Amino acid sequence: MNIFWFIPTHGDSRYLGTSHGARAINYDYLKQIAVAADTQGYDGVLLPTGRSCEDAWVVASSLIAATKRLKFLVAIRPGLSSPGLSVRMASTFDRLSGGRLLINIVTGGDQGELEADGVFADHEKRYEITDEFLRIWRASLAGEGGEAGYDFQGKHLSVKGAKTLFPPVQQPYPPLYFGGSSEPAHELAAEQVDVYLTWGEPPAAVAAKIADMRERAARHGRRLRFGIRLHVIVRETNAEAWAAADALIRYVDDDVIARAQAAFAKMDSVGQQRMVALHGGKRDKLEVSPNLWAGVGLVRGGAGTALVGDPETVAARIREYADLGIDTFIFSGYPHLEESYRFSELVFPLIGKQVPGVASSLTGPFGEIMANGIAPKVSQS
Numbered sequence: 433m434n435i436f437w438f439i440p441t442h443g444d445s446r447y448l449g450t451s452h453g454a455r456a457i458n459y460d461y462l463k464q465i466a467v468a469a470d471t472q473g474y475d476g477v478l479l480p481t482g483r484s485c486e487d488a489w490v491v492a493s494s495l496i497a498a499t500k501r502l503k504f505l506v507a508i509r510p511g512l513s514s515p516g517l518s519v520r521m522a523s524t525f526d527r528l529s530g531g532r533l534l535i536n537i538v539t540g541g542d543q544g545e546l547e548a549d550g551v552f553a554d555h556e557k558r559y560e561i562t563d564e565f566l567r568i569w570r571a572s573l574a575g576e577g578g579e580a581g582y583d584f585q586g587k588h589l590s591v592k593g594a595k596t597l598f599p600p601v602q603q604p605y606p607p608l609y610f611g612g613s614s615e616p617a618h619e620l621a622a623e624q625v626d627v628y629l630t631w632g633e634p635p636a637a638v639a640a641k642i643a644d645m646r647e648r649a650a651r652h653g654r655r656l657r658f659g660i661r662l663h664v665i666v667r668e669t670n671a672e673a674w675a676a677a678d679a680l681i682r683y684v685d686d687d688v689i690a691r692a693q694a695a696f697a698k699m700d701s702v703g704q705q706r707m708v709a710l711h712g713g714k715r716d717k718l719e720v721s722p723n724l725w726a727g728v729g730l731v732r733g734g735a736g737t738a739l740v741g742d743p744e745t746v747a748a749r750i751r752e753y754a755d756l757g758i759d760t761f762i763f764s765g766y767p768h769l770e771e772s773y774r775f776s777e778l779v780f781p782l783i784g785k786q787v788p789g790v791a792s793s794l795t796g797p798f799g800e801i802m803a804n805g806i807a808p809k810v811s812q813s
Contacts, residue, residue: 433754434659435785436476436505437469437772438764439495441486446767449684449731455767457486459494465769466495469502472776473787476503478661478762480734481538483545489521496529501788505534505609505762510565511551511558512540516594518565519572523600531601537562537610537625539617541701542733555700557588559616564589566608566624572596573605609659613641614702621656622648627760631703632662632737633710634721639756646757659760660753663728663738664771666746666778673740680766681715681727689713692731699733707736723749735764747782 439462446453455461469477479488492504506525508518526533539558540546546553553561564586571582572594581593600606610621611629621628628645630638642658649656665680667673693713696704711717711726718727720737723745729736739746750761765771780787799808 433750433783433785434475434760435473435780435783436478436760436762437465437474438762438768439465439477439479439491440764440768441488441491442480442482442484444767444769447679447683448681448728448766449688452683453767461769462491463495463498465772466499466502468769468772470499471788472772473780473785474502474772474776476505476532476534478505478536478764479507481507481509481536482540482542483548489525493525493528496525496532499532501532503532503534504529505536507536507538508565508569509538509540510562511546511553512549515565515568515572515589515591519569519594519596520598522569522606523573523596523598526600526602526606527598531606533600533602533606535606535608536629537566537608539612541699541704543700544698555614556616559614559620561588563620563624566620568594570605570608570624573600575599575604611661612703613706617702618645618648621645622654623652625656627657627659629659629661629760629762631707631735632660632724632739633706634724635752635756637706638753638758642757657760658756658758659762660758661735661762662764663735664746664763664765664775664779665725665738665740666743666765666775668742668778670742670745673742673745677725677727677738677740681730684731689715689730692733696733704733707734710737738765743778743782747779750779750783 441457443457444455466477479492481488488506492506522533522535539562568584568589568591573596576582581595584591607627608625609627609629610625612621622645630641645656665673665677667676696708707729710720711729718725720726723739723741725738725740726736728738739749763775765775776787
């Protein structure tokens, strides 16, 4: 089981939909979160992409030297950058980080944002571009074409003699992650990516997606891995966890919800439409499956659901998804620094995740020494 955390380059706060409790997103804070995730034993971090975020590649690159084990799931945007430039960026990052790059393929779902970036392509055309982009990207990094390089003539993209002079550490290329809920997205993932990602839908919906993707991949003679993107609100008791969920949206007013939902309605992302359908913008319909809470999606685009409960409950829900075939879990929580610790301390022991350097017996010591000489007992949980 791979457990990832999240680098909030689009902002962080103790509450959603307000500046109350907000935090400045600067290098020092992002570094704190990355180092916390690294030292606690998270396998990697996801960096979001888009005009609402600091640039993912610049931020991730700045965190290479601050971390030791942590992998970085960084987005490439077909249509926004050329395949050749993305190949060199990926290879350089992978080499400088010692093989710690993972690639998140993002086609985009907000037409206004895309047009502001100079990308004028509808949903179908964007997936055609992404398909051609990945064929070039994969072939170039894999060294297809030998000394002469790789040639490709497509409907939207063409290259002649594409090659990589400085190959990546991970061969044939850093693993490709991709999420999308439309028909062309599923076909693209089945043929070209390594890990298919879904946002946190109820288990039955996730199971249906996985079954469909497995069948499609099998037609191409391939096998996929699967991941899920979720928020998490875990506390020592269920009552405390649900109170924390309510508190997270205490400052969200109906006008903010209406404005956010109107913006989501303009997007052509099928995944975003599925997120909105879970709650319909209604505050009274937020527990969409046992312990799966859609309150985040009232105002936040993309992943809009959270697992809510005590450690045992949250661990049980994680295992339910794992039993469906999910092996990568990408979590986040507000605020991201404190919640990274809370989740690892409360849930890691229940899902077999070991924090590096923490032994089963007291060797640190771990915990505060009492009365100048009394060491705390080692927890058996």
